[in-house]
Amino acid sequence: MFNDAGQGLVLLLFGAIAPRLFRNTGESMKKLFTLIMYCGGASTITGILFGTYFGYPVFPPLWFNYHALVAGESSSNSSFKSIYDILVITIYFGIAVIGVGLILNWINLLRKKEWFKLLFEKGGIIGAEMYFAGVYASFYFAEHSYKELPGNSFLIAAFGMPVLILMLKVPIEMVLNHKKENNSGHSDSPSPGIINYIMDWIIELLEIFSGYLANTLSFMRVAGLGIAHVSLMMAFRSIAGLTGNEFSLAGLSILLFGNILVIVLEGLSAGVQALRLNYYEFFSKYFRGNGRAYAPISLRNYLQEEG
Structure with a gap:
């Protein structure tokens, strides 16, 4: 600068x-x-x-x-x-910096044995996989004169599967919390309604896509x-x-x-x-x-x- x-x-x-x-x-x-x-x-x-x-x-x-x-x-x-x-150089640099930050986050979560966050949070494995898959798809799209995306099999594996896995985040979290409550002997966490569940899932997806895009373009x-x-x-x-x-x-x-x-x-x-x-x-x-x-x-x- x-x-x-x-x-x-x-x-x-x-x-x-x-x-x-x-x-x-x-x-x-x-x-x-x-x-x-x-x-x-x-x-x-x-x-x-x-x-x-x-x-x-x-x-x-x-x-x-x-x-x-x-x-x-x-x-x-x-x-x-x-x-x-020059703009492309800064984007490459941004991808590298974000990648290092994600790796450090994984190291912290591994040391704390927070396996759920390591997998499901925005800076976890699923969020990072979607980010780097998006990076690959973007460069692929640019290299093919903005006329062609990667094959359907790649798009399904890179984006479709993680999106479906993220749908399981709330149910898995509820099961884990239920086990903790049973071990502690009390239960005070209400189950979210279906509407709230779907809205939380959509908002999290938007946050992953828009957040990483904004981070990189910054x-x-x-x-x-x-x-x-x-x-x-x-x-x-x-x-x-x-x-x-x-x-x-x-x-x-x-x-x-x-x-x-x-x-x-x-x-x-x-x-x-x-x-x-x-x-x-x-x-x-x-x-x-x-x-x-x-x-x-x-x-x-x-x-x-x-x-």
């Missing part, structure tokens, strides 16, 4: 120096400066991959030329020909903000060029102002969107509001535990 090596280096240096300049700040601000430093490092790496330095393609990109694609220029030597290819904002970032820098370069020479004093002043504005506004928007994607599309897949306190893995914590 913020793919500029020069601007990323500015953020990295600011995040590294700021704690020394503002020594009286609290612990939360120090953590914020550290986060800015890491974000600047990530921006520097992606900027080198795309060959972007303060809005200019100074060095050849290690991956592909982001500026050229946004400007409508494609290289015959590159497999990326248009902005749509990652397209990564490409959108990246395209907006490049477009803003191209606009400031054009404005600087109107002075007669973009490297004159007036042109450099415009470029300096443009870089500062982009670092502040785009950095803020990219940071907010990154937090949103991490929480809603990844963290919420496996997070539970109980259990052990979250402790990030780090070499420092490991050495402290060993010591």
Whole structure:
């Protein structure tokens, strides 16, 4: 989203120096400066991959030329020909992130021996099977010029069977709850009516299909903000060029102002969107509001535990 090596280096240096300049700040601000430093490092790496330095393609990109694609220029030597290819990359990335989140959720459920949730909940095996089957069907549909879907046998096995299995969720849950109530010696859970049962089943199906679709498409904002970032820098370069020479004093002043504005506004928007994607599309897949306190893995914590 913020793919500029020069601007990323500015953020990295600011995040590294700021704690020394503002020594009286609290612990939360120090953590914020550290986060800015890491974000600047990530921006520097992606900027080198795309060959972007303060809005200019100074060095050849290690991956592909982001500026050229946004400007409508494609290289015959590159497999990326248009902005749509950038959007596809973000979708692949989103599928991978969602997949990792689901695996972590399964690990948590296995450790807690919550077999019912492992099978039937949205982030369980059935929901994940329908999601990845939908991913396959979508790419199959796109590769066949949006004219052909996978065969009926695949559609029945991938979608029809899981839908029917989900119909058994409520009856199985009622049986399990009944056994627990018999063991505890009391019963206070009313049986749902047939209408409520069908409505719950339909709502759950809609939640699985629409939820996973929205989760995946949300990652397209990564490409959108990246395209907006490049477009803003191209606009400031054009404005600087109107002075007669973009490297004159007036042109450099415009470029300096443009870089500062982009670092502040785009950095803020990219940071907010990154937090949103991490929480809603990844963290919420496996997070539970109980259990052990979250402790990030780090070499420092490991050495402290060993010591």
